[in-house]
Amino acid sequence: MDVPETLLRLLARRRGIEAFGAFRPEFERAARALSEQDNDPDVRGATVGERQYARWLTGEVKNQPHPVACRVLRAMFDRPASELLGPPPPPSPHPPRAVLASWGAVLSQPQITEEELLMTANDAASHAGDAASQFLAPEAVELLRRSVASLARDYHRTPVQSVFVEVRKVRGQVERRMPLTHRPDQSSALYLIAGQSCALMASAAFDLGSRKAAETLTYAALAYARPIDHHPLLAWASGNLALLAYWDDRPGQAIDYVTAAQSLARSGTGQARLHAISARAHAHLGDHAEVARQLAAVEDVDRSVRDDLHDDIGGEFGFTPERAAMSAGTSWQVLGESQHAVIASQRALELVRGRSQASRSVKVEAEASADLAAGLLAAGELEEAVLAMEPVFTLPAEQRVDGLMSRLANVRVRLAAPGLRRTQAAISLAERVEDFALTSARTLVAAPGPRELDA
Structure with a gap:
């Protein structure tokens, strides 16, 4: 006895999922996609049993399937359940023989019926609907x-x-x-x-x-940004590679990274950050003129030109005037220009302390205070340096980040200068710095390594 044919059986056969073991996973996948599309958790777990599926294939159903099943079937085949559980449409009639006789050239080619064209078109539309869903x-x-x-x-x-x-x-x-x-x-x-x-x-x-993990993650950020050509993130990540090269005593490579990123930074904030990083790299090379030029460029950028990363999100992606002033203080510090360094660090502290408590960056305030203390020590101003360090010593361990620790190492070096190291005030400050550095963000947890990051 012939097995009753339904449109569902025909479509499933053409798609290669007529067998229950092939159909059920496709049905459940379509249910999950439909649940996401309609934000309907009730659809997500929809499935079909083997006996129920067998009745669908033969059309031996007394009532319409459950509404959820109807929705999933429609999502799979782009047709209502009532049509799927009925017989397939009849094939188109053949043209009269007289007409066929005049089609000699056509008949020599592989023959495709109207039914095959429609079925192929419907299958393509169904797959496109699945993909779009x-x-x-x-x-x-x-x-x-x-x-x-x-x-x-x-x-x-x-x-x-x-x-x-x-x-x-x-x-x-x-x-x-x-x-x-x-x-x-x-x-x-x-x-x-x-x-x-x-x-x-x-x-x-x-x-x-x-720093190794930081570099790996920065390259991962670049890898995500390149396919979508997101210039702000490309510029930020390239600038971060420059900063890492700077901290790793590779100033020439840092300058190369900045140069590559400058054409990508469209906003004033992004440009200011790159100029500031360039100034610090040139300071390591002892280029006074270029440091001055880059720091002047930081002040000259048009901050009204914005982007969605440096400005709209901002925060750690931003580059506020106080961060710019702090970075300038570090650049002058590296060059040994203690007077310029003190002025820039004082400016950074003035700006950060002028903000509300909620928007004030503890990191900037602490690092600028350490830079200020180092500049004052270089100028022989020990008492003022002791006062400058007071805000630093109040930081809890989890906020003692690595950049601050590097600056405190510079303070220790200044305290060991011949004119200071034998004074009681210098000895006392050096001991406080040493005790303070025993616990930091790094010491509280094992620093993440590349394996942990899955980046």
Whole structure:
């Protein structure tokens, strides 16, 4: 006896999923995609039993399937269940023989019936519908975007270990969601969020003392940014590679990174950051004139020209005037220009202390205070240096980041100068610095390494 034919059987056969073992996974995958599309958790777990599927194939059903099953079937085949469970459409009638006789040339080619054309077209449309249906709820992408932005803005007042852990969670969520969408706009958004997450983790890894991990994560940020051609993130990450090269005593390479990034930085903030990094690299090379030129360029940028990373998100991605002044103080410090260094560091402290408590960067204030103390010691102003250091000593261990520790090492060197090292005040300050440095953000946890980052 012939097995009854339904449109569902015909379409499933053509798609290669007529067997129950092949059909059920496709049905469940379509249910999950439909759940994401409609933001309907009730659809997500929909499935089909073998006996039920057998009745569908033969059309031996007394009532329409459950509404959820109807929705999933429609999502799979772009046809209502009532049509799928009925007989397939009849093939088109053949043309009259007289007409066929005049088609000699055509008949010599492989013959394709109208039914095959329609079925192929419907299959293509069905697959396109399946692919198009795979996208994330916009709210899911927006939540990830806001999470990264919030972590970047709160970086200055959050323990760096916590930042690293939370950003790593966001990046993990992005990675899990990437295969769930076929929409180019959502894929680009997820690439950007992943890149921003890696960039934030790079900052945290540096503050925790793991420059190797910071470099690996920065390259990961670049890898995410390049396919979507996101210039602000490309510029920020290239600048970060320059900073890492600077701290690793590779000033020439730092300048190369900055030069490569300058054509990518469109906003005034992004340009200011690169000029400041360039000034510090040139300071290591002892180029007074170029340091002065780069620091002047920092002041001359048009900060009204904005971008979505340095300005709209800002925070750790930003480069505020106080950070610019602090960086200038460090550049002058490296050159041995103690007077300029003191002026710039005092300016940084004036700016940061002029902000509200919620928006004040503890990191900038501490590092500028250490630079100010070093500049004052270079000028022989020991008492003023002791006062400058007081805000630093109040920092809890989790906020004693690696950049601050490097600056405190410079203070120790200044205290060992022949004119100071034998004075009781210098000895006392040196002991306090040494005790303070025994615990830092780096010592509280094991600094993350490349294996842990999965970047």
